[in-house]
Amino acid sequence: MTNHDINLHGKTAIVTGASRGIGLAAAQALATAGANVVLTSRKQEAADAAAAQINGSAIGVGAHAVAGDQARRCIELTIEKFGGVDILVNNAGTNPAFGPMIAQDHDRFAKTMDVNLWAPLLWTGLATEAWMGEHGGSVINTASIGGLGHEAGIGLYNVSKAALIYLTKQLALELSPKIRVNSVAPGVVRTKLAEALWKDHEEPIAAATALARIGEPEDVAAAIAFLASDAASWVTGETMVIDGGQRLGDARSYQNGALVDG
Numbered sequence: 031m032t033n034h035d036i037n038l039h040g041k042t043a044i045v046t047g048a049s050r051g052i053g054l055a056a057a058q059a060l061a062t063a064g065a066n067v068v069l070t071s072r073k074q075e076a077a078d079a080a081a082a083q084i085n086g087s088a089i090g091v092g093a094h095a096v097a098g099d100q101a102r103r104c105i106e107l108t109i110e111k112f113g114g115v116d117i118l119v120n121n122a123g124t125n126p127a128f129g130p131m132i133a134q135d136h137d138r139f140a141k142t143m144d145v146n147l148w149a150p151l152l153w154t155g156l157a158t159e160a161w162m163g164e165h166g167g168s169v170i171n172t173a174s175i176g177g178l179g180h181e182a183g184i185g186l187y188n189v190s191k192a193a194l195i196y197l198t199k200q201l202a203l204e205l206s207p208k209i210r211v212n213s214v215a216p217g218v219v220r221t222k223l224a225e226a227l228w229k230d231h232e233e234p235i236a237a238a239t240a241l242a243r244i245g246e247p248e249d250v251a252a253a254i255a256f257l258a259s260d261a262a263s264w265v266t267g268e269t270m271v272i273d274g275g276q277r278l279g280d281a282r283s284y285q286n287g288a289l290v291d292g
C-alpha cells in the first residue's frame with residue numbers, strides 16, 4: 031500500500047477566479063502544500079493583490095476566464111515562469127440569472143454557460159495541449175451541490191453546474207490515463223457570489239445543517255488540495271461534495287435525541 035501526503039513541492043498550479051473566496055483559499059492551500067501558484071482575476075490589479083496575500087510562491091495574472099487569447103497567454107506565462115502547469119483549478123464562476131428557467135434570456139444563458147462551462151473546457155484544453163498531455167496533470171472543476179439537485183430560482187446556474195459535473199466525467203475518460211479530472215461540489219459557502227443565499231439566512235441554514243454551520247472557503251480549498259495531490263492518484267471523474275451535510279436534508283429532527291419520547 032502507498033502512503034501519499036498532500037505534498038505539492040515542485041508542482042505548479044493555476045487557479046482561475048482566485049481574487050477572493052474559494053479560489054483565493056484554494057491558491058493558499060496549494061501554496062501551503064508547496065506548489066507554485068498562478069492566481070487569475072479579470073483585473074490584473076486584483077490578481078496581483080491576491081497573489082501578494084499568498085504565503086508561498088505566487089503570481090497574479092489578469093485573464094478573463096472566457097477569453098481564449100488571455101487564457102493561452104496565462105498558460106504560456108506560467109510555463110515560462112515556473113516550467114510547467116501540473117494542476118488546473120477551474121474555479122471562476124458566475125450567477126447572473128435568478129428566476130424560473132423560461133424567464134431567462136439568451137444573454138444571461140450565454141454568460142452563465144460561458145463562464146461556468148465553456149471556460150473550464152477552454153482552459154483544460156489549452157493546459158493539455160501546452161503541458162499536461164505530455165507530462166500529466168490534475169484538473170479540478172468547482173461545481174456545486176446545485177448541480178446534483180434542484181432549487182427554486184437558481185435553475186440556470188444549477189444547469190451549468192450539472193453540465194460541469196458531466197463534463198468532468200467525460201474529460202476524465204477522454205484525457206485518461208495521464209490527466210485526472212475531478213470536481214468539488216460545495217454547499218453554501220461564505221463568499222461574495224453566494225451572499226444572497228447566506229447573508230440574511232445564516233442562522234437557519236446552520237441550524238438545519240448536520241455540521242451546524244455554513245461553509246468557509248478553506249473547507250473547499252482543503253478538498254481541492256487533496257484532489258490535486260498524489261493522495262488522490264486513483265481518483266478521477268469524481269465529484270466530491272463539501273457541504274457540511276446540507277444535501278442530507280434538515281438535520282434538526284435527527285439531533286439531540288429529537289426522536290426519543292419524553
Ligand SMILES: NC(=O)c1ccc[n+]([C@@H]2O[C@H](COP(=O)([O-])OP(=O)(O)OC[C@H]3O[C@@H](n4cnc5c(N)ncnc54)[C@H](OP(=O)(O)O)[C@@H]3O)[C@@H](O)[C@H]2O)c1
Binds near residue numbers: 217219
Ligand atoms: N460560495 C458558494 O456558496 C458556492 C457554492 C458552490 C459553488 N461555488 C462556486 O465556487 C466558485 C468560486 O466562487 P466563490 O463563491 O468563491 O465566489 P467569489 O468569492 O465571488 O469569487 C468569484 C471569483 O470568480 C472570479 N470571476 C468571476 N467571473 C470571472 C471571469 N469571467 N473570469 C475570471 N474570473 C472570474 C472573480 O474574480 P474577479 O471578480 O476579480 O474577476 C472571483 O475571483 C464558483 O465557480 C462558484 O460557482 C460557490
